[in-house]
Amino acid sequence: MHPRYARIADELRAAILGGELPVGAPLPSETVLAARHKVARGTIRQAVAVLTAEGLVGSRQGARRIVLGRERSQNFAVLHSFAEWARAAGHEVTGQVIEQSRRTAGAAEAARLGLAVGDPVLQVLRLRRLDGVAVLLERTVYAGWLAPAVERLPADCDSVTRALFESRGLVFAYGEHLIDAVAAGTEDARLLGVRRGGPLLRQRRVTTTREGRPAEWSDDRYRAGSVTFAIRNAAGALAVHPQD
Amino acid sequence: MHPRYARIADELRAAILGGELPVGAPLPSETVLAARHKVARGTIRQAVAVLTAEGLVGSRQGARRIVLGRERSQNFAVLHSFAEWARAAGHEVTGQVIEQSRRTAGAAEAARLGLAVGDPVLQVLRLRRLDGVAVLLERTVYAGWLAPAVERLPADCDSVTRALFESRGLVFAYGEHLIDAVAAGTEDARLLGVRRGGPLLRQRRVTTTREGRPAEWSDDRYRAGSVTFAIRNAAGALAVHPQD
DNA sequence: GTCCCTAGCTTGTTTGAACAAGTTCTGGGC
């Protein structure tokens, strides 16, 4: 059973997405909502904090909260798994390991993965296709303790994240991403089928387990025009949990 | 005076950034922190919620909170203003309007800015330099009601966001961003001084006022290698900033 | 009619308490 505030948040979200609370309209005041749901004001504040974090509503002290938008921004967590995102968007995803080898960590990798220089790591080069078209080239380095689990995966595994969750109970909960544009190198161009020197969208990311242990470090290159990152930010309102 | 929880958050953040609380270390428990600062547990929870949203600490029910990282990711708000970010990072920013003209909104613009087709808009082409190097080409469309305020700005205005805040009290608080890579067109190549067809990082964004009124729509192209978007996502909360 | 100022409403901050749910560690039993 979800907590009370989450269910109230779901209800409000549904009202916004369903158009009962149109964009620009004020939300009912906290007092009214509290009375309507028979909960304390703090619980309502937690519920609207969820919506604020999603960028659906904005708030200013003294004035009523306002509906900002109807499109719910996906949690950025989907960015962790190309496969999850693509499937949700109705695309067919396939993956293929091009190259896989064990080696030892260099200084940069060691720092990023929280290892010592020389610790074993597993390097994987993976090509992913969307509806048959080569779209993403992943160069991933897994921490040594993950290597056996990754090596056991089939070469055409669709979703590594899901597979590792199912086989090892691993959850990649927190991550850090660096996004920029780079020119396609020779290998990039050949595998993705683009011109050498042409634009690629690069995403470098570190993913850690829920406990904060770094698990993988990856350099992902997307063919230009194939993928766009969408970010909705509920800027000023970054503080979340109002009350305990 | 900042609220109490914000000051406690600042103190904890400083401890993490300063290395007193190294990555992987547990945070003191809420009870301990509450006693130490002589506040209620709820106040401590608000403080750590800030850090959680910044991606600095993670938490699991039942276990102590853990320091996840040392790099603080700025709130996405800074991304609204290239100038604000650059200045904060210690760079010298200059801007220059290349072209500016009024026209009427097409279908796509009207939809994005919440206008009717044919409503007046102001189109501005702006080149921005970082420490003297051309780095960003902005193609911005302002809603008609903003046009007078924008036209009144000097052609070499550094920070449009700040200027509009000061002259009109406008705050660009919420936005939506689409990030991808594109090949440089002829004009892009000439103004940014890169090869035609070379990689550019494109950011398309809609910015609305705090009240949810769309104010500007912009296509920003960054020279590859000059700027990187950093995104840190802590299970739902995301924060982003450009970095070099 | 216009302007200002205040009364009332709304969100923000904080307190203190209680229980629920999950984790960690300590002993005792084997």
Added chain:
DNA sequence: GCCCAGAACTTGTTCAAACAAGCTAGGGAC
């Protein structure tokens, strides 16, 4: 020595109350 059951601890959820700070609409002065 190993393993399992609790005890103790820690975070998560909720309540009720109070005051602070900011906004808005309406009424009074001009």
